[in-house]
């Protein structure tokens with residue numbers, strides 16, 4: 052929308068406009084008013100302090116095109132935790148002054164932009180900066196009028212009627228005074244900030260059509276007609292909202308969705324550099340934030356930067372930098388204490404201990420009550436009526452907001468009445484938790500309990516404490532949308548003795564013992580074993596963190612490090628711990644290979660949150676079924692998925708699975724670029740589902756591998772036609788080899804008949820059963836000498852030169868090695884040549900009826916006891932995919948294959964199967980499959 056100023060001037064001169072012209076004069080007056088209103092930073096400063104200039108403090112935000120307007124009920128802290136793990140690469144970024152242009156390269160005109168972002172991420176500040184830049188003639192000078200509205204203010208007009216022109220006149224009196232009654236022929240931008248706060252009924256289906264900007268009606272009717280384009284079709288519209296409310300605007304009326312992601316790492320640092328002119332202080336603070344995962348993640352949210360900056364500034368000035376807070380509860384306690392101290396300085400001119408005064412105690416109590424009552428109702432913005440309802444005198448509220456400027460805000464809005472809110476939802480949650488804790492500790496009343504149970508009175512304090520914290524856990528778990536999750540984190544954090552010590556003066560006594568904390572930890576661990584949703588479980592992990600208990604996480608971390616993780620034995624709590632660890636560690640997230648944990652459907656379903664956050668997802672040979680396809684479909688349809696590459700090859704998904712998967716692939720949120728469905732039992736029908744999904748979402752997929760299926764002529768034709776369609780960016784489509792023989796389930800479709808190379812067999816190995824069985828015997832056979840024969844080790848090779856995909860099974864008795872080797876690399880003198888010990892061979896060691904270890908290049912890895920004991924069969928399956936460079940060993944249990952280990956490499960020479968039969972009596976038999 053931006054044009055150079057000269058251009059504007061040229062346009063104006065051709066119209067021979069004079070500055071006294073109505074519209075021009077009005078534009079200039081409107082700009083002056085907006086400059087006055089928006090010059091000062093949004094951050095409420097204590098009354099009397101000089102306000103910060105918006106232009107000085109403003110730091111660029113990270114905005115991307117294409118967030119999706121889906122309902123997202125997740126708490127913003129959790130959302131930001133997910134977002135922060137995603138790389139900034141590959142997103143289309145939008146410059147904030149070019150919001151109506153979209154990302155570079157976008158051509159289509161944009162009338163309406165919907166900008167989403169979680170609470171405190173900077174949406175309001177963004178609209179203000181955009182408007183200020185316009186008012187200061189710095190950008191977007193082709194716009195004649197910008198009218199910035201907030202839903203908070205529009206809510207107050209709910210019962211009134213206006214025409215669109217009157218509404219503009221009402222808020223922007225300059226337009227009325229200049230007699231401007233028509234906006235059809237000028238470039239106008241309407242900004243509506245905070246759709247999530249809208250209390251107007253926005254019914255897009257049953258609202259009358261209105262085309263005349265001068266006709267009076269209710270405000271919501273005006274809004275709906277503006278959005279639908281009946282009113283002022285040539286105007287531009289910009290609506291901002293938290294994600295949960297985005298779906299109030301039907302997508303067909305939105306030309307572009309953008310998402311404010313807060314600060315990226317560079318912008319976060321820039322924020323602190325701008326805020327602290329003292330470089331040393333800034334660098335101490337930036338390094339501290341880097342050290343704490345919690346803070347690091349949360350500082351993507353600008354308002355949280357404000358909280359962190361306030362606390363850390365105060366602690367570093369007072370040389371308390373050794374004890375900088377690391378847990379959320381600790382940080383918020385400090386944040387509150389900073390406000391209390393500031394108040395004391397203001398009241399008494401200096402800071403003296405103790406910081407608490409009767410007034411400040413009272414204030415925290417009242418605000419805590421308001422926070423808790425409104426949190427339970429789900430309210431984040433309070434009007435005067437809400438405050439009165441909570442028993443707060445409106446004059447007192449103004450006093451509180453004047454005092455605790457960074458906790459509780461009185462927002463005058465740009466033009467109208469007062470509204471109140473906590474500076475961020477998390478602050479409200481903290482104060483609510485503080486209120487509930489204080490009430491319990493100081494007076495023994497459990498506010499979380501609906502009915503007082505008579506038996507409660509009979510028990511001692513320890514029992515009461517136990518019940519109190521456990522009932523809080525239960526209550527948070529019962530909430531369908533997790534609205535008490537962060538509250539619970541704070542409540543449990545406040546039960547720690549160390550945190551209670553920080554609150555000396557507010558607490559008349561301390562309220563918990565380490566025994567109670569231990570009981571709560573145990574209770575949470577028990578809950579974690581109850582198959583909760585991932586979100587709930589993850590929150591319970593954060594709670595354990597706040598309680599300083601990392602035992603589960605440490606357990607899993609150690610198991611991961613030692614490679615002894617045995618997934619079949621993991622409890623639900625341990626699964627969640629694994630998810631928690633994987634999600635917290637950036638290293639794990641680029642490539643997710645399910646086989647590292649367990650090649651099973653159960654493991655996949657447990658680890659879905661990790662799948663969602665990973666870029667490359669490897670799920671081949673994992674015995675997945677339609678159920679996994681359905682789950683993956685949900686992953687692709689979710690706003691926050693990052694999956695670009697998916698390998699599902701060699702799972703018996705069948706056409707029915709492909710049908711379910713296609714639902715996700717079709718979704719515009721699906722970002723897949725590479726998909727392998729090789730060897731998945733797909734026929735022509737499956738191709739139809741895929742073709743239809745891909746033609747409705749044609750822009751993303753670049754590579755599709757359907758080899759080792761049976762697409763038939765028509766399936767192949769259908770997909771090739773799509774490939775030739777210029778809309779489709781498919782660069783590689785693979786359908787060969789194809790044929791009905793690939794419809795056999797499992798890896799057995801790749802079976803190959805092994806033939807023993809009798810020239811290689813050691814003289815103590817007896818061949819029987821038509822050369823299909825090899826037994827180690829005491830007697831020496833008179834096999835002719837041959838350069839390929841093994842003379843020292845009891846080994847043999849097969850003749851099969853392996854190519855493509857091959858699978859075979861072998862029955863093992865006693866002590867044997869099942870191996871694959873480069874034949875050319877075999878040395879003449881086999882004295883030092885045991886399969887698996889060098890880099891020319893890979894082997895599985897089988898002994899005493901169980902696979903024990905795998906070995907390559909002198910590296911031996913034991914096979915976890917669970918997988919070795921879970922079957923009684925002595926059969927081992929070997930699968931080699933030569934071009935893909937994978938070699939997998941399985942244990943055969945009737946019809947299923949239990950994955951033991953996969954080697955990933957690049958095979959550089961011809962491969963041959965081989966065996967070692969170690970001790971007399973041991974044997975191998977090649978099986979028919």
Ligand SMILES: Nc1ncnc2c1ncn2[C@@H]1O[C@H](COP(=O)(O)OP(=O)(O)OP(=O)(O)O)[C@@H](O)[C@H]1O
Nearest residue numbers: 093108109110170171172173174175176353354357
């Ligand atoms: N670009 C920015 N530069 C510096 N500080 C910022 C910026 N954006 C936001 N902030 C800080 O974060 C606070 C919250 O931002 P803002 O009110 O714009 O969030 P929001 O996304 O509109 O949140 P909500 O949905 O709760 O209304 C601001 O008061 C300010 O302190």
